[in-house]
Amino acid sequence: MKLEKIRVLFLIHDLMHGGAEKVLLNLVNNMDHEKFDITVQTLFDVGVNKQFLSDKVHYKTCYKKMFRGNTKYFKLFSPEKLYRKYIKDDYDILVAYLEGSCTRIISGCPDKNKVKITWRHFAENEKEFLQAYRSMDEAKRIYQRFDKVVGVSQTVIDAFEDLTGLKGISTVKYNTNETDKILKLCKDPVENPKFVEKEDVLKICGVAKVRPRKGFMRLAEAHKRLQDEGYKYHIYILGEGEEQEKIQSYLDKNQIDWKGQSAVAVINRQLETSVIGNSTVEALH
Secondary structure, three states: OOOOOEEEEEEEOOOOOOHHHHHHHHHHHHOOOOOEEEEEEEEEOOOHHHHHOOOOOEEEEEEOOOOOOHHHHHHOOOHHHHHHHHOOOOOOEEEEOOOOHHHHHHOOOOOOOOEEEEEEOOOOOHHHHHHHOOOHHHHHHHHOOOOEEEEOOHHHHHHHHHHHOOOOOEEEOOOOOOHHHHHHHOOOOOOOOOOOOOOOOEEEEEEOOOOHHHOHHHHHHHHHHHHHOOOOEEEEEEOOOOOHHHHHHHHHHOOOOOOOOOOOOOOOOEOOOHHHOOOEOOOOO
């Protein structure tokens, strides 16, 4: 007799070019599909990572396009109303795979027999933490509805517990990485005119979203100082994000041209590789 599969929902904001999005793909694509019936649902149907979702995983979305102020919009409604509006099917396990609105929505599940998990990826300060909640008291009530709070590191869990005072419901689960695939792909040549392979200089590579918390603006400023002091090297940043234009403006203002010995340029290109999270490449070198 064939056992009925366990139905699992992963709710995430979108499948854009971030590490959390890529880690989710690694997780759901490599789960036991004979045991689990897996659905990934996004709040917004955007992002380069969607194309790499296994055909064994169901996909749903709430909105075709992202709209501004969506976090504030979701905050207008109670978790119960949000759950009824966006979660239409029945699941055994419900996972809010990112902080904020996804956690707010999943917490509205009225069935106490369902397993509810929220996955935290960042060590937020109080202002960042409360963006999706009306108050700290509401945030605490929402998190207490979950069976488990998962953090990708002990630092993330420590920050969460320090903010909320909620103890005993958290656990650490490190990110899933396709190590064998990464080691194999790292041996492939880089077919990109901006990559200086033969030049005998130090090469530095960073992989992340180009956003303030990643510190790439600080890297660009440090790069300018080192360039002025005569150091020769190349920097490659693989990712994209909202700080890209700011960094490019800084580079243009300081006349940092990629043709120099230690210089920076921004280029776009699609790469299908786990090493960079299947994202568009923004290379600074």
